Amino acid sequence: MLAVSRPMMPRGDWLRLRTLVNLRWISIFGQLVAITVCYRWLDVHLPLGPCYAVVAGAVLANLAFAWSSPTNRLLTEAEARLTLLFDMSQLSALVFLTGGLSNPFVLLILAPVVIAASALSLTTTIIMAVCATGWVTLVTLWHLPMELSDNTLLETPGLFRFGFWMSMVIGIAFTSIYARRVSTEIRTTTKALLATQMALAREQKLTDLGGVVAAAAHELGTPLATIKLVSTELMDELADRPELLEDAALIREQADRCRDILRSMGRAGKDDTHMRxxxxxxxLREAAEPHMARGKAVEISARSEAGMDDRIPTVLRRPEVIHGLRNLIQNAVDFADSTVWIDARWSDDRILVRVADDGAGYSPQILGRIGEPFVRSRKSPADPLRPEYDGMGLGLFxxxxxxxxxxxxxxxxxxxSPFLKPEERISRSGAVAELIWPREALAPENGPLEANPPFEA
Structure with a gap:
């Protein structure tokens, strides 16, 4: 069963116009409140005309966006970039009119950078960070000072202004890197979990398909038996007509062939409680079977731990167990030199499975991150470990x-040690994956199995 995957959507297409419009309305409301409070209650003289003109520009831009396009439309990368650059420029113009770095609201210039780092591409994030640094530098060097009613100018000392500028530049770099790192981690984990769910769903569908095949084999048995009976009677009645007798014999032969095919399908796919x-x-052998003919020896061993019952435990044939073990075995076969060992051990309270190979082992730089999605082994001429590895860690995840x-x-x-020479390694020198289950999680209590439900006629 093949799954058709949808092409990856550009990162800019993850932002809706409505989101940026709503954020801009919030920003406009905050700017109006700040200007009004400073002028009327804090007695700070501001150039009200230019300030309100800059805010009016943001209002007009928001109305134009809202009327020109449906607000639920997804923005392209270029549209999102231009929108955020406009917001940054509008805020920077307002800061220029209200004291430059003496205005504490200059920190809001970071907001478009954080949005770009969280939802847009690396190129856009770099552009936004460079533009934010440029605007901060400009309003530091050139700005209109804030003035109180007694003509006192609110100017910060030069050293403090330089320190504030430096903190803004560092803050732009840090917040953009931090936001991008966190959002990228969330997205990769989400994509990997989706792939996990698809793999499990596929395994479950294959399991359910067996029941469908068994039911079909059972239901078709009756009409095939009727065809066989009628063809046999026809052969008896047409014994004196050889040209028709041959056709009747062919019908009976093909009915027998269909019966044999359906019987084999039923044995392979019947959803028998005994097969659960x-x-x-x-x-373990079922999980390893697809990889046992790939040119590497796969050895399976099982024994109880010291002093325990030697009877091999009966476990549930869960799709998660088989598919997960199959991925571990595939990884071992991929990188083994010649042999993969699958060892099973059990006691009264646990079941242990260990998958080992005789390859070069896990690369040291990714050993602590195995199991994370999209972890790529970094190869270099000085690091020949697993040179053929070009995966992204999704299978192990x-x-x-x-x-x-x-x-x-x-x-x-x-x-x-992966740094030993080939002749210095022991036989099981490669990668080792060890799994431990509580026995009650994998092996049901021993007892009689449930009876199979009867087929309805």
Missing amino acids: QAPLTSV IAKTLLERTGATLSFTNGS
């Missing part, structure tokens, strides 16, 4: 997420 559980080794949902605890390590 299986010995631990059978589940899916495996870790699915298996942890079943109650497993995962750990990743190397069987030996």
Whole structure:
């Protein structure tokens, strides 16, 4: 079953016009309140005409946006960039008219930079950060001073002004990097979780498909039996007519063939309650089967821990377990030199599965981040470890997420130091993935299995 993925939407297409329009209305309201309070209650003389003209420009721009396009429209990258640049320029003009860095509201110049870092591309974020730095520098060097009613000028000392400018520049860089890092982490995790859900849904559909096939095989059995019976009677009646007898024999032969096909399909796909559980080794072999013919030896072993019952535990054949184990085994086969070992151990209170290979092991720089989505191994000429690795960690993330949902605890390590020479390594020197389940989470209590529900006639 193939899944058609939608192309990645440009980051600028994640911003709605309504969002920026509403934010600008809030900004306009705040600017009007600040100008009015400073002029009427704090006795600060401001150039009211130019100040209100700058605010009126923002009002007109907002009305034009609201009337020209549906507010639920997604903005393109260029449109979002121009909108944020307009907001930054409008605010900077207002700061220029009201004292430059002496105006504490100069900090709001950071807002468009944070929005760009959170929702737009890296190029736009850099452009916004450079423009914000430029505007802050301009209003630091050139601005209209604020004046009280007694003609006292509100001017900050030069050293303080320089320190405030430096803090603004550093703040622009820090907040943009911080916001972008956090938003990127959230987005990659969201995409990886979506991929996990799709993988699990696919595995569940394949499991459900078996029940459909079994039901079809059962329902078609009766009409095929009727066809076979009628064709047999026809053969008896047409014994003296060889040309028709041959056709009747062909009908019977094809009916038998259909019966055999449906019987094999039913055995493979029947949603039998007995098939919902299986010995631990059978589940491991089912998970490893797609990768056992890829030129690497896959060895499966199972034994109880010291002093425990040697009977192999029966575990639930959950899609999460099989798909998660399959991803771990695929990773081991991909990077093994010749052999992959799958070891199962159990006791009264836990079940342990260890997947190891004889490859070069995990690269040290990603060992602590294994299981995170979209972790790419950084290769360099001096780092020949796993040179063929070009994945993004999504398979291991899916495996870790699915298996942890079943109650497993995962750990990743190397069987030996990855810096040893090939001749110095032990046999199981490569990557090791270890899973530990509480026994009650994976193995149901031993007892009689439920009876299969009867098929309706």
